[in-house]
Structure formats: structure tokens, C-alpha cells
Amino acid sequence: MAHPLKGHFRKSLLAFAGLTLVTAVISLSLGSVSIPYKDIVKILLSRIPLIGEFFPEHTGPESIIILKIRLPRILLGLIAGISLSVSGSSMQGVFKNPMASPFILGVSAGGAFGAAVGIFFDLPWYLLPLIAFIFAMVTMLTVFFLGRVRGRTDISTLLLAGLAMNFLMTALTSLILFYSDPAERMSIVAWTWGSLSGTVWNEIWISLPVMVLGSGAVYAYSRDLNVIQTGETSAKQLGIEVEKTKIIQLITSSLLAAVVISFTGVIGFVGLIIPHASRLLVGPDHRKLIPISALLGGTFLMVCDAASRMSGEIWVGVITGLFGAPFFIYLLIRNRGETGW
Amino acid sequence: MVMIRLDEVTTGYKEKKPVLKELNLAMEEDQFIGVVGPNGSGKSTLVKCITRVLDPWEGTVKLDGEDISGLSRKQIAKTAAVVPQDTFISFPYSAKEVVLMGRSPYLGRFENYDEKDQKIAERAMKNTQTYRFRERKINELSGGEMQRVIVARALTQEPDLLLLDEATSHLDIGHKKEIMDTIKEKNEKEDLSVLSVHHNLNLAARYCDKILLLDEGEKHAFGRPEKVLTNSHLRAVYGIEAEVHEHPKDGSLYVSPVDKHVSSESKEKTVHVICGGGSANTLLKDLVEEGYEITAGVLNVMDSDFEKADFLDIETVTEAPFSSITERSHEKNLQMIKDADILLVTDFPVGDGNRKNIEAVEEGVRKFDKEVLLIDPENISDRDYTSDETASRTYDEIIDEEGVYAVKSTKKVFRALLNFSTGGKR
Incomplete structure (x- = not known):
């Protein structure tokens, strides 16, 4: 059954938004200290301007647990899930290939190398996101400029350049691992599998506007992305500024991914399977695919992070893989024989 | 009115290897022009040049009286639509979604297809006999069905000029005729100008008012089919000996190569x-x-x-x-x-x-x-x-x-x- 929700886009969008919200509230209740839903809602509402007037301010330890520890973490999970899924949808569109991921231009390998450098040289912890971000962007821009052929962005050259830079940065990271002591090794490996623990509000204030603006830019060019699927020459002849669309999509999606992984470490698989799953639900039209991917990705990562918290902080990238890969295989089996993802 | 005018156009893909050489061409409105020539003679390049996918190194291209170097992609796409030889789409869009893409040049960034766009697409689909499989996935269609969808998309652009780039060369004879007849009808009844690149000389002879014979990027001959498809031109350009006959039924020309040797x-x-x-x-x-x-x-x-x-x-x-x-x-x-x-x-x-x-x-x-x-x-x-x-x-x-x-x-x-x-x- 292809695209079961295709004809019901608005309803699906609403339903998924509700699902995201419910998942967030349930996640807030999970943890070593159990807090009743009633209190969670009260604590949250008391913090909202105007409405908050009607609720007495909560000051107990529950309030601190919810507002200082759980809420930022869950929000970053939501933001990361949205950013990575939107980024993946865009990359798969630009590359016209369902195998493309947010990390195709080397963002994750570059970021991991940056983090490894930071850990190896004992940089203060608050500088790790910065150095990871710098290396992620440098790697991405190198790949991007290698892929420029006579003033145009050549997709197959870009793919190969990305492959090469991914290998190079991974090899450099392993070189650092080789010379590291066991504690540093553990930290580096942990970074390459990602974690949302210890999220602080400042991370939200940076990643939230990037997510909003980035997703907005990707969405603004989503119809152009549809037309590009029928071939770049044809798209030009249909009035699409192909080169501009590709540059905006590639740079924005890499930036989306780079910012979140700088805070969380590399969380794989979300940006690959969520666009897939969404495409199976609503079809390949990017105007529908991108919003649905965002909600599904945000929900998925919050669930995975909840699992991570409940299991003694197993790296969240491990959980996305453990959940995601079997689901992916299931979709694969179910859709064998059907053409086109 | 002149639909296409090329003035001394030289262009190509690699430096110092021009594919079109100082080409001049004037195509009147409402004409049906065929472009023929051997492989590598610059036929498809001409189509790319007219739609500004490829910029001329020298010379100018005018579309409906305006120099295209000053037009936006959308403006060009409102005047000229292209049907390429083949289209590959990796994601499963429905036929209708692909046809609607023809409205792209008319939409603003955040605009959606409205009632009128839907109507135009619907009409184009009915014209090309694709309406009945409008909800089918594009990558599950046969080659002939797919190509008709692409023709429908081109018509949805509501162009004044339709450019066919060997658009029917992968199709069987029945589909070839069906598509060409549809387009010929649009040409005759709705004043659609058509420039059609052909591999097949007989198809060109049958449908076109005039034929442009290209040879290594230069204009070898341009004129009515009977003036262009002559034995001496074909020998010079294709290196073949051919007999040119008149079709007994409708008087159109057809060409058959003669083998003189083993x-x-x-x-x-x-x-x-x-x-x-x-x-x-x-x-x-x-x-x-x-x-x-x-x-x-x-x-x-x-x-x-x-x-x-x-x-x-x-x-x-x-x-x-x-x-x-x-x-x-x-x-x-x-x-x-x-x-x-x-x-x-x-x-x-x-x-x-x-x-x-x-x-x-x-x-x-x-x-x-x-x-x-x-x-x-x-x-x-x-x-x-x-x-x-x-x-x-x-x-x-x-x-x-x-x-x-x-x-x-x-x-x-x-x-x-x-x-x-x-x-x-x-």
C-alpha cells in the first residue's frame, strides 16, 4: 500500500503534531524521580507568560528537575530530531538518492575529528561544541568547493568528494584515538555515538533559531526540489533556478546537522530513515515530506532519548540504530518489489 | 512575428570545441520546424541554447523578439517548453504531480497550485490520453506513457513554442504517431510553434513545414522538406546514397537509403x-x-x-x-x-x-x-x-x-x- 496518508496531509500533520506533544510530556515524566503528569503540566504552565499568572509558581525539587534537567534535554532531542530529519529529506532530494544523509558532505566526520582534537588537548568542555562545529563546517565547505565544476555544483563529484573527506576525517580521528589514553578514548567514542545528557538551556537558544530558520529555508525551496527530481536540465527549462536551489539546500542542511551534532555528538540514522518512512507515508512531494519528516524525526529522537535515559545512558546513536535498523529492514521487506522509495 | 532568431551563434561544452558554429536561424511564429543531422551535429545543443541552459559564446538568441540573456528562467519557461528524449525520476511521484510541475514558472515561492492550474493540467492530460492513469506512480509507467506525461507537462506550461528533443525516438511507431499527431493538431489549431529535433528523417519530412539540416554545427540547408531532403544533401551530410520518394497517399516525402555494396x-x-x-x-x-x-x-x-x-x-x-x-x-x-x-x-x-x-x-x-x-x-x-x-x-x-x-x-x-x-x- 503506497502512501497511505497522501490524501490526508493536513489531518496527518495535526495528528503528528499531537503525537509529538504527547511524547514530550510523557518523556518529561520519565526518569529516576517520578513526577505526576498533573504537576508537570502545572510547572510548565506557570512558566508561560499571561497564563502563568493563574498558576502558583512551583519551587520544589520537582520544578528544578523538570525545568533545569529534563526540559532542555527533551527540547534538544526534539530540535535535533527535527533538524536531522529535515536535513536528510533535503539531501536525499538534492542527490536524487534515498541513500543520502545529513552527513553526506562530511559534517559528522569533520565534527568528530574536531571533538577528538578538543578532548585530546584537554580543552575546556564548553569549547568542544565550538571546535566540533568549526571542523564540521570546514570539512563541509571543502567538499562543497571540490564539487564545484565550472561554476556549477556537480552532484556526482560532490558525492565522491564527500566520500573521500569522510574517510580522511575518520582516519584522522582514529589516529588521535591511537595516541589517546583510555579515558580520552572513551570520551571520543562517546562523542561519535551522541548523547543528550547534560543539555543546558544555552544550547537550546542557539539550536532553536538555527532549526527554525534552516527548516524554513529548506521548506521555501521544497517545490523547486520536486522539479529537480525530473532532471536538472528539465528543471531549468521549467523555470527553476537549479544552481541556487542546490546551494541553499546543501549549505542549509549541512548547517542544520552541524549545529545539533556539535552539542549532541553524532546521532546517526535519524536523518536517513525518517525521510524514508515519511516518504512511504505521504509520498515524495517535498512540500509534504519535509513537515512530516520534521515531526516524525523529533518524536523518534525523543523516544530514543527516553530509552537511553531509562537504560543508564546508553549512547543515543546506539539506540537510534537498534530501533531504526530493524524498522528499516521491515520497511525494506514490506516494500520489496515496489518501485521507487 | 519571429519566434526564434539566432544571430551568428557559436557555442559548445569544451573550450575551443564549438558544437554550433556561427549559426543563423529565423523561425516564424506558428511554424513546425524540424531539425535533422547526424549524431554530434548540434541538434540537441540548439535546444539547450534556445532555452538558455547553454549560453552562447558569441552571437545572440532571441525568443519572441527578446534577447534571452536578459530573461529570467521563469520568463523563458513561460514562452518555451521542452520535451527531452528521456526522463528519469527516482522517487514515486504520481503522473499528475509531474504534469502539475509544468505550472512552476507561473507560481511564486509560497504559492500553491490553484483551481486554474489544476484545470490546465487536467486538460493537457486529457489531450495526451494520460488522464486515466493520473494517480499512478511515474516510475511504474511504460516508456510511451511516461513520455506522454512529459508532453502533458510541457503543454501545462502553456508555451508559445514547443521544443521536442528527439522526443519520440524511444517510442514504438504507434505512440510516435499518436504524440506527433497531437502536437501537429496543437500547431494547426492553437498556433503553437514547434521546433522538433529528429533522428528520423521520415518523421521530420512528414510533420514539418521546414527542415533545418545541420552538419557539424553549421547550417547545411534550411527550407521546405523537398528542398532539403535531396540526394545530394544527404550524401554530403550523412555520407549515404538515398532515394527520396513522394508518399503516394499524402504526398509527404520519405527517404530510403540505398545499399550499393556489400x-x-x-x-x-x-x-x-x-x-x-x-x-x-x-x-x-x-x-x-x-x-x-x-x-x-x-x-x-x-x-x-x-x-x-x-x-x-x-x-x-x-x-x-x-x-x-x-x-x-x-x-x-x-x-x-x-x-x-x-x-x-x-x-x-x-x-x-x-x-x-x-x-x-x-x-x-x-x-x-x-x-x-x-x-x-x-x-x-x-x-x-x-x-x-x-x-x-x-x-x-x-x-x-x-x-x-x-x-x-x-x-x-x-x-x-x-x-x-x-x-x-x-
Whole structure:
């Protein structure tokens, strides 16, 4: 059954938004200290301007647990899930290939190398996101400029350049691992599998506007992305500024991914399977695919992070893989024989 | 009104390798023009040029009176729509979604398809018999269905000009006719101008008011089908012998190639090559590899063509370095011409020193009745350095003789050779 929700886009969008919200509230209740839903809602509402007037301010330890520890973490999970899924949808569109991921231009390998450098040289912890971000962007821009052929962005050259830079940065990271002591090794490996623990509000204030603006830019060019699927020459002849669309999509999606992984470490698989799953639900039209991917990705990562918290902080990238890969295989089996993802 | 005007357009993909050369073209509104020519003659490049996918290096392209270098992609797409040879789409869009993409040039960034857009797409789908599978996935359609969807998308652009780039070459004869008939009807009833690139000469002859025959990026002929699809044009451009007939039913033209030879026989023929100055550089080797028996003359020792011939063990009449051809060598040369089946004359530079080679060509034609293939006789004057322009005059005299053929460049020699009848006396 292809695209079961295709004809019901608005309803699906609403339903998924509700699902995201419910998942967030349930996640807030999970943890070593159990807090009743009633209190969670009260604590949250008391913090909202105007409405908050009607609720007495909560000051107990529950309030601190919810507002200082759980809420930022869950929000970053939501933001990361949205950013990575939107980024993946865009990359798969630009590359016209369902195998493309947010990390195709080397963002994750570059970021991991940056983090490894930071850990190896004992940089203060608050500088790790910065150095990871710098290396992620440098790697991405190198790949991007290698892929420029006579003033145009050549997709197959870009793919190969990305492959090469991914290998190079991974090899450099392993070189650092080789010379590291066991504690540093553990930290580096942990970074390459990602974690949302210890999220602080400042991370939200940076990643939230990037997510909003980035997703907005990707969405603004989503119809152009549809037309590009029928071939770049044809798209030009249909009035699409192909080169501009590709540059905006590639740079924005890499930036989306780079910012979140700088805070969380590399969380794989979300940006690959969520666009897939969404495409199976609503079809390949990017105007529908991108919003649905965002909600599904945000929900998925919050669930995975909840699992991570409940299991003694197993790296969240491990959980996305453990959940995601079997689901992916299931979709694969179910859709064998059907053409086109 | 002029729909397309090309002024001295030169363009291509690689530097210094122009695909279109100083091309001029004026296409009137409401016309149905066919573009034909061999592979690599620049047909598809012309379509890319008209839609500004490829910018001209020199010259200007005007669409509906406006220079396209000043138009936005959307503006161009509102005037001209293209149906390419094939389209590959990796994600499963429905046929209707693909057709609606034809409205792209009319929509703002955040605008969605409205009622009117839907209506236009629907009408185009009904016109192309694609409406009934509008909800099917595009990558599950057959080649013919898919191509009709792409035609529907082009019509949804509501263009004044439709450009077909070998749009029907993958389709079976029934679908070919169906699509071309639909488009012809739009041309006649709705004043849609059509420029259609064809591989198939008969399809071009059948549907087009005028035909542009391209040869290596240059306009070889342009006009009504019966003026363009003639035996002599086809021989010059395609290197084929063809018969052009009138269709008994509707009077349209059709072309059928004539086989005068069996190719394996022709390869045992002896070809005498008159060359010099490096003009036969790769040709000699290729001829030997193709299995022809080769002789060559008269070449000065140390000439690069001589070195090539010597290396390939080709029997060659030679002359001392830097000296004029003597009577003795000239006679040997004539003997070889007499013994050969075909005389091949390259585009070598002629001076007073080797003018006897041109005399030999003339004797080959007049005295020995040989079949002669001249490479690029049109530009003989550019390489004629004789004091009295002997070479140019001789070429003028022999060019229309029976048995004398011409090709534009060395590239075309092989195809032309295959079409020589028997060799020797006619």
C-alpha cells in the first residue's frame, strides 16, 4: 500500500503534531524521580507568560528537575530530531538518492575529528561544541568547493568528494584515538555515538533559531526540489533556478546537522530513515515530506532519548540504530518489489 | 512575428570545441520546424541554447523578439517548453504531480497550485490520453506513457513554442504517431510553434513545414522538406546514397537509403591516397586498420605523411625532400592511380612544388574514370598556394563530374567509402 496518508496531509500533520506533544510530556515524566503528569503540566504552565499568572509558581525539587534537567534535554532531542530529519529529506532530494544523509558532505566526520582534537588537548568542555562545529563546517565547505565544476555544483563529484573527506576525517580521528589514553578514548567514542545528557538551556537558544530558520529555508525551496527530481536540465527549462536551489539546500542542511551534532555528538540514522518512512507515508512531494519528516524525526529522537535515559545512558546513536535498523529492514521487506522509495 | 532568431551563434561544452558554429536561424511564429543531422551535429545543443541552459559564446538568441540573456528562467519557461528524449525520476511521484510541475514558472515561492492550474493540467492530460492513469506512480509507467506525461507537462506550461528533443525516438511507431499527431493538431489549431529535433528523417519530412539540416554545427540547408531532403544533401551530410520518394497517399516525402555494396567486399578495395603536409596523419593508419589496400603519392621524404606511410609499410611514390615533383614520380603516381579502385584526395595544402598531384587527380577523373573522394573541396582556395590558382580551378572543373564525391572532413571518409559502388570503371 503506497502512501497511505497522501490524501490526508493536513489531518496527518495535526495528528503528528499531537503525537509529538504527547511524547514530550510523557518523556518529561520519565526518569529516576517520578513526577505526576498533573504537576508537570502545572510547572510548565506557570512558566508561560499571561497564563502563568493563574498558576502558583512551583519551587520544589520537582520544578528544578523538570525545568533545569529534563526540559532542555527533551527540547534538544526534539530540535535535533527535527533538524536531522529535515536535513536528510533535503539531501536525499538534492542527490536524487534515498541513500543520502545529513552527513553526506562530511559534517559528522569533520565534527568528530574536531571533538577528538578538543578532548585530546584537554580543552575546556564548553569549547568542544565550538571546535566540533568549526571542523564540521570546514570539512563541509571543502567538499562543497571540490564539487564545484565550472561554476556549477556537480552532484556526482560532490558525492565522491564527500566520500573521500569522510574517510580522511575518520582516519584522522582514529589516529588521535591511537595516541589517546583510555579515558580520552572513551570520551571520543562517546562523542561519535551522541548523547543528550547534560543539555543546558544555552544550547537550546542557539539550536532553536538555527532549526527554525534552516527548516524554513529548506521548506521555501521544497517545490523547486520536486522539479529537480525530473532532471536538472528539465528543471531549468521549467523555470527553476537549479544552481541556487542546490546551494541553499546543501549549505542549509549541512548547517542544520552541524549545529545539533556539535552539542549532541553524532546521532546517526535519524536523518536517513525518517525521510524514508515519511516518504512511504505521504509520498515524495517535498512540500509534504519535509513537515512530516520534521515531526516524525523529533518524536523518534525523543523516544530514543527516553530509552537511553531509562537504560543508564546508553549512547543515543546506539539506540537510534537498534530501533531504526530493524524498522528499516521491515520497511525494506514490506516494500520489496515496489518501485521507487 | 519571429519566434526564434539566432544571430551568428557559436557555442559548445569544451573550450575551443564549438558544437554550433556561427549559426543563423529565423523561425516564424506558428511554424513546425524540424531539425535533422547526424549524431554530434548540434541538434540537441540548439535546444539547450534556445532555452538558455547553454549560453552562447558569441552571437545572440532571441525568443519572441527578446534577447534571452536578459530573461529570467521563469520568463523563458513561460514562452518555451521542452520535451527531452528521456526522463528519469527516482522517487514515486504520481503522473499528475509531474504534469502539475509544468505550472512552476507561473507560481511564486509560497504559492500553491490553484483551481486554474489544476484545470490546465487536467486538460493537457486529457489531450495526451494520460488522464486515466493520473494517480499512478511515474516510475511504474511504460516508456510511451511516461513520455506522454512529459508532453502533458510541457503543454501545462502553456508555451508559445514547443521544443521536442528527439522526443519520440524511444517510442514504438504507434505512440510516435499518436504524440506527433497531437502536437501537429496543437500547431494547426492553437498556433503553437514547434521546433522538433529528429533522428528520423521520415518523421521530420512528414510533420514539418521546414527542415533545418545541420552538419557539424553549421547550417547545411534550411527550407521546405523537398528542398532539403535531396540526394545530394544527404550524401554530403550523412555520407549515404538515398532515394527520396513522394508518399503516394499524402504526398509527404520519405527517404530510403540505398545499399550499393556489400561492405566486406569494399574493404578489399585499393585506395590511392593523395596527401601531404600531415593532412593524412591518422587517416592512413585508420584506413589500413579498416582493411583497405593503400597506396600513396607523391610525398616528399621527411614529410610527416611520408613518415606515417613508411611506418605503415604503405607503397608510396616519393620525391626528394623539399623538391618539386618530377615527371618520373608523376608517372609512377599515375600508374598507381590507374591500378587503384578509389582515389582519395585529402585536404592537403597545394603549392607549386606539388601541383602535379592536382594534375594527377584531374587525370584520374578524366582519363582513368576513377571514383574520386575529395576531402573538403569547398575550402580549396584557403590552401591553394599555387601562383596561378591551379588547384582551385581544377577543383571547380572536376567537382561536378560523375564519380567525384565530396566530404566535409576526414571524419566522414569512412562512411563515404562504404558507399562507393564497384570501384574502378563505372
